[in-house]
Amino acid sequence: MDDKNLFGVACLFKDPNKLLPLVKKIRELGFKNWDVHSAYPLHGIPKAMRLKWSPLGYIALIFGLSGASFGLFLTWWTMSVDYPLIIGGKPWFSFPAFVPVLFELTVLLASVGTAIVMLFVIFKLPNNRHPLNDTEYMKKVSSEYYGLVVESKDPNFDYDRIVSIFKEYEPSEILDINYQELELKYQPKVFDWKFILFLVIISAATSAFAYFYNNKVLYLPPFDFMLNQFKLKPQESSTLFSDNFGMRIPVAGTVARGEKFYPFKGKPEEAGTKLVNTLEPSEENLKLGQQKYNTFCSPCHGWRGEGDSRLNGQFPNPPSLHTEKLRNWPDGRIYHVIVEGQNIMPSYARLLSEKERWAIVLYIRALQRSLNAKQEDLQ
């Protein structure tokens, strides 16, 4: 083949003692691009080659320090800033307890970081296309020979001179190392359609898996055992009780703890005159009222109280809460409907506390005002 280029000349020795003087000689002659190859580190070679002290120690130090500072930041920020937790009565920032994690992160970053820098930055590996790989020379060097190569790109390179120097030292063998231009020039293409197709397939597969896992797998047994426990959920029926209701109703005539006796039973008008809403129409109370209204009242009365039930005729539609009548009702009268119910509307007394009932009343007032705004409200 004519596209063969000379990479360099090499010589092989069987005895490391013969190699050493040649190494010194080559270095003294001022060659730059040359190297010694052996299947294991040879003592004395770094000195003979005048190799610089390896900087890996400093690199490890830098990585180690960054691991330590990252660990310190992580433990400090999570445990005493972002989500402070007091554990065992210790201060939020209990340094001694963080030391193990700091230490492990230091070691982790220092060793992995140094290894990566050495392999991929200093050695520029992976490099299987290096001209020396896959040659007779490499084969011999990796089994029982010691080799030295002077590369052709060295400014002092002179084939005949180097061969004659080699010969003075009686090597077992002298050989040329060639490579093919094509082999070195080859660059992988990023916009190759095959490569892009590969990326597309990979990403599609990953998303399909993620979808399947999050939406299907996690709802299969045993992953859903916490979701489906042997217990009654709201609105479920149960044969345990004679009325087949899973949710229980308070015993007749009892008053729940924290609740007061309601004195206006069956006396709506009296409730209307005697009960006064003591709750401030603050933003907080209105929010509470909105939330409770949306939960308990809106299914029948509609989101804005317009009587547009979401029950699709399964239950008679209630009247609008914006009628003239209702707007003129005192607060206590509406409160009374919540407590007692009215005709087919059931009582909500056991689901809502006193404060929540008043908050709903506030919210209904706000709804009424918003749909029937007066001129002065707009200012």
Place this chain on the structure above:
Amino acid sequence: MNQIDYSVEPDVVQGSLSQRDINEAISKPLETKPTKLYYLALGISSTLLLIGAISLALTLYYGVGLWGINQPVGWAFDIVNFVFWVGIGHAGTLISAILFLFRQRWRTGIARFAEAMTIFAVMTAGLFPLIHTGRPWLDGYLFPVPNQHHLWINFTSPLIWDVFAVSTYLTVSFVFWYIGLIPDLATLRERTNSKVKKIIYSILSLGWRHSNRHWHHYEMIYLILAGFATPLVLSVHTIVSFDFAVSILPGWHTTIFPPYFVAGAVFSGFAMVQNVLIVIRKIFNLQNIITLDTLEKMNKVMLATGLMVGYAYGMEFFIAWYSGNPLESFVFLNRAFGNYAWAYWIMVSCNVIFTQLFWFKKIRRSIVPMFIIGVLVNIGMWFERFVIVVTTLSRDFLPTSWDYFVPTIYDIGILLGSFGLFFTLVILFIRTLPVVSITEVKSVLKTSQPVHH
């Protein structure tokens, strides 16, 4: 009986092997068809693995209620196995890193294997904390991942230290092992004639080319990694012992735990390495590389660490009495004479009594007795962890809640499975990668280094 002269250091590699012989001897298991014996071993270990996998699958489906754990013994085989296997791993790092720093050249023959064993043992060990949570698919939350609850892990908890220690240990051991493997993979790459193997070795060896400019850095990083792995290995078992020592249970809450655990780890780990090496050197004819001298040195280490463990047993009793704490002395009397006395005496006899046989040179240097003692040591060390975990928990502060732990078949199945996993990995390893470091063994041959003038 042949007399050994202890005044001169024996050759690390025996039988005057040449560089090429070493290549041949070490890569032979990778290049020949496996024997019947190999398949038999693989069959046994994978059967154990299958038993473990079935027990584990049932556990995952029905929950940890299948195990024998009860109130108050909420930790039993899971944590015992965890501590046991992490301990096994420690011998590997000790051999590859600590002995390297001490310039013990006899380690070269066994370092690679011991490192691989570390990785496999830590992998096996890591399984147990993961499954003992009961819902292992949620174990990602053991790491500080940002999540929708805005919650972080509790960095002051020894169990979280464990997560960091064990995962760091696994990663660093792997890096150390892989860095050591690269030159060997390059050697194999140049040797092989098979196309597929060539591709695999090329990818794994990253195109390493035995350059002395690289070796120069390589030796440095080896030193650095050994320097990091040494405190790391000590920290890992220290932290494992913190899982117990930081709690306030009598029998666990002692300051002797960290050194005691580390010594115990090295003890059982050496026993395991010794056992497996005896088998490997026999099957693959590596008697000249993994020499009897090496095995003898390992037995000496076992003797020394065994004595340390024995000292710790004694010291625990002494402190229990000397502290004047009635709960403490109750726990230790209960260990020796209480409901689990049988386990305690298995532990003492295997760990302290039988190992004394290693005082005899004849036993230290004969294969069958040392193999048996190695097995006994591992049994003893497993029971040591059992005694620590179970006796303490089963007799806690409140006598009304005392209970007796009995393992179920699922516990035992998973224990067998852990041995299956470990040995399957080991058996597969010895035929896929060089069990002995070609590079390191070559570099300690008699004629391998230039003589300094």
